[in-house]
Amino acid sequence: MKLYSLKGAPNPRRVRIFLAEKRVSLPVEEFELEKGLHRQPDFLKRNPLGLLPVLELDDGRTICESVAICRHFDEMIPEPPLFGRSSRERVDVEMWSRHMEHELLVPMIDVFVHTHPLWAGKRAQIPAYGELRHGQMTERLRWIDEVLKDREFIAGDRYTIADITAQVAVLTGRAVARLEIPDDHTNLARWWKAVSTRPTARA
Amino acid sequence: MKLYSLKGAPNPRRVRIFLAEKRVSLPVEEFELEKGLHRQPDFLKRNPLGLLPVLELDDGRTICESVAICRHFDEMIPEPPLFGRSSRERVDVEMWSRHMEHELLVPMIDVFVHTHPLWAGKRAQIPAYGELRHGQMTERLRWIDEVLKDREFIAGDRYTIADITAQVAVLTGRAVARLEIPDDHTNLARWWKAVSTRPTARA
Numbered sequence: 001m002k003l004y005s006l007k008g009a010p011n012p013r014r015v016r017i018f019l020a021e022k023r024v025s026l027p028v029e030e031f032e033l034e035k036g037l038h039r040q041p042d043f044l045k046r047n048p049l050g051l052l053p054v055l056e057l058d059d060g061r062t063i064c065e066s067v068a069i070c071r072h073f074d075e076m077i078p079e080p081p082l083f084g085r086s087s088r089e090r091v092d093v094e095m096w097s098r099h100m101e102h103e104l105l106v107p108m109i110d111v112f113v114h115t116h117p118l119w120a121g122k123r124a125q126i127p128a129y130g131e132l133r134h135g136q137m138t139e140r141l142r143w144i145d146e147v148l149k150d151r152e153f154i155a156g157d158r159y160t161i162a163d164i165t166a167q168v169a170v171l172t173g174r175a176v177a178r179l180e181i182p183d184d185h186t187n188l189a190r191w192w193k194a195v196s197t198r199p200t201a202r203a
Numbered sequence: 204m205k206l207y208s209l210k211g212a213p214n215p216r217r218v219r220i221f222l223a224e225k226r227v228s229l230p231v232e233e234f235e236l237e238k239g240l241h242r243q244p245d246f247l248k249r250n251p252l253g254l255l256p257v258l259e260l261d262d263g264r265t266i267c268e269s270v271a272i273c274r275h276f277d278e279m280i281p282e283p284p285l286f287g288r289s290s291r292e293r294v295d296v297e298m299w300s301r302h303m304e305h306e307l308l309v310p311m312i313d314v315f316v317h318t319h320p321l322w323a324g325k326r327a328q329i330p331a332y333g334e335l336r337h338g339q340m341t342e343r344l345r346w347i348d349e350v351l352k353d354r355e356f357i358a359g360d361r362y363t364i365a366d367i368t369a370q371v372a373v374l375t376g377r378a379v380a381r382l383e384i385p386d387d388h389t390n391l392a393r394w395w396k397a398v399s400t401r402p403t404a405r406a
Binding site: 048049063064065067068071072075076087090091092094095098099103124126128129132143146 | 251252266267268270271274275278279290293294295297298301302306327329331332335346349
């Protein structure tokens with residue numbers, strides 16, 4: 001079994017944090033964006049979409065999508081239950097995990113891809129779209145600060161994959177999308193301190 | 204229990220098809236985009252994001268996200284298993300469901316929102332972004348046609364939520380994003396005929 005990852009990229013990071021929380025260690029091959037090797041014909045046999053991460057299983061099958069890779073390990077190693085333990089928790093985690101992805105992580109990546117010089121000439125950039133997404137983040141960060149008013153973690157009182165997604169969104173925002181947690185967002189800041197100091201945060 | 208839906212919108216449609224496959228019938232309140240009532244303070248108490256669908260449970264709790272609503276019913280009513288039956292199926296469904304969403308449904312909605320006159324003056328439109336997304340669909344539809352070469356449904360030999368998402372993406376493409384299944388995409392056309400003639404397709 002082997003994980004193909006991409007240095008500095010948000011989706012592989014989600015999987016690496018998830019694996020660290022599950023105490024799984026496995027061989028990882030890191031690609032680099034600059035070299036573009038994951039878009040070469042050899043690698044496209046593994047994932048025709050040319051996206052990372054990709055998990056290659058011992059029987060040669062591949063799982064080509066970050067949350068599906070996490071679910072694969074969750075099926076094999078139930079503890080800790082990062083997708084929720086009870087029926088109700090599983091539904092809450094699904095909702096918050098998807099909210100964190102669609103309302104936070106994807107927009108942050110959009111800001112990065114459409115406004116950052118790193119992508120100039122590599123992908124079509126539409127700066128006006130990046131700015132639109134950047135503008136939406138003010139309201140979203142305030143909403144998440146409110147959500148965290150009466151709970152410890154994003155989906156309730158337990159750390160789950162919803163936190164991992166939000167965590168990677170904040171990292172992306174700070175690193176490449178000109179977005180920081182505003183000073184008066186005290187609940188969000190308290191949550192960020194808790195998640196970013198977990199031993200798995202730098203996986 | 205009550206479902207708040209939005210006439211003609213893709214995400215509520217996903218939930219309605221899912222419920223029909225599970226043979227669940229429940230009261231539905233349909234909003235209309237033109238009236239914008241789901242963005243009024245009264246409704247924002249149910250979902251601060253102002254998005255539909257929303258499921259209101261008998262104890263007053265709300266589930267504000269389409270796939271989370273589907274998962275709620277899947278937890279209560281296991282048959283038919285639209286999220287997969289075995290461990291391996293659940294991982295495959297997760298992967299294909301997310302692929303169909305990120306590679307097909309979300310881009311179709313982006314084309315709609317950023318280029319369709321319906322949204323003029325209602326939301327910020329960046330036509331160049333809509334056109335970029337429109338252009339990406341040619342390659343994506345060819346990829347899905349290839350995926351369907353040796354299997355009956357998107358995630359394997361069983362109809363799942365991945366098909367529902369793809370189905371709603373094709374409907375959105377045809378209705379409002381100037382995208383049709385090309386004539387030479389015979390696998391995709393065969394799949395479309397199968398899913399669009401299911402008794403639940405018009406839910």
